[in-house]
Amino acid sequence: MSKVVILDGGHGVDCAGKRSPIWGDGSQLLEWEFNRDIVRRIAAMLKAEGIKFEILVPEDNDVSLPERCRRANVIHADCGNNAVLFSVHGNAGGGTGWECYTSVGQTKADAIATVLCKEAEKEFAPDGWKMRFDYVDGDPDKESQFYILKHTVCPAVLSENFFFDNEKDCRFMMSDDGKERIAKVHFEAIKKIV
Template identity: 50%
Template sequence: MSRLRILLDNGHGKDTPGKCSLRWADGSQLFEYEFNRDIVRRIADKLAAKGITFDIITPELTDIPLHQRANRVNHICNVNGVRNCLLISVHSNASLNHNATGWEVWTTPGKTLSDSYAELFFKRAQAAFPNWKMRSDTTDGDHDKEARFAILRKSLCPAILTENFFMDYEKDCRFIMSEEGRSQIAQMHFEAILDCIDFYEQL
């Protein structure tokens, strides 16, 4: 039987304009490319320790164009089978007025396998972050938010995108700059991936 292969995408590069927090009063600042890569690396370490097969789609520090990232994903999908892969793109959020807080997961519009995987992520996040706002859209019967993000739309396999708190809101940003925050976020993703593997094996 095939096993579920986990494709980890860390969005953005060192050179992507605008993908950073404000500079806080103590001079600290978060750069999204660094956060995304650190979380992906932590998840990858946990998967490796469990013997779970994974690929890091964007190991480079620079910004890899979306079509190229999608090509990498789809190459792996074509080799391993579309249904045997799950893409997880890790991000941190920002809002227009720098006043939003919380955690959310995204899929493309419509009901696909991605929604089932996203729901497992949402449940794990809800359990991991009981004191934080869970941002969801339940109008279609599940908790994920839906948009035609390029990496989700262009990927052949089920694909989800996690927005791990708001880097432009100080409370959130302090949390995701902290060791505690990062270790909780990575652990939550790891546990959700184990749930996704269980789910996939029942399909």
């Protein structure tokens, strides 16, 4: 049986912070909007391919992490413990480039994250983007105690798709080309793992 892909666009319209500075031309990225835009694009690609998916947060407002994990765990149970979750984010903190996370320790998510990292590297590295990989434990993903990764039963991977507080990254994130390529990286990885 093919997997059900759970797409999580983090944060909501009512989230404080989680936004870029207002750039010289008056433009600004709001992370919740970016995350949902990427999720919608991935969903459209999956739909066209006939891959089953669920959008975890159809609402615009912020849905709490416990509620998001509860929903994900229901979907996972309902499909015979055969779901995989992708949580899509924009990064902040003054860096640049692309990275992704799994929960701490070796789980099924690590192999999935490795596939996603390879697709991202193929898409972005040729343009000189920094791939923020961490090979300390033998694979390219980073590990973290992020709530959504720790409290979901299904394998879960969280992608941080460039830095919205860095103008070059943010311009890429706001461009249609950038958003389409970020979505495509997830889609290509999903095709390989479902």
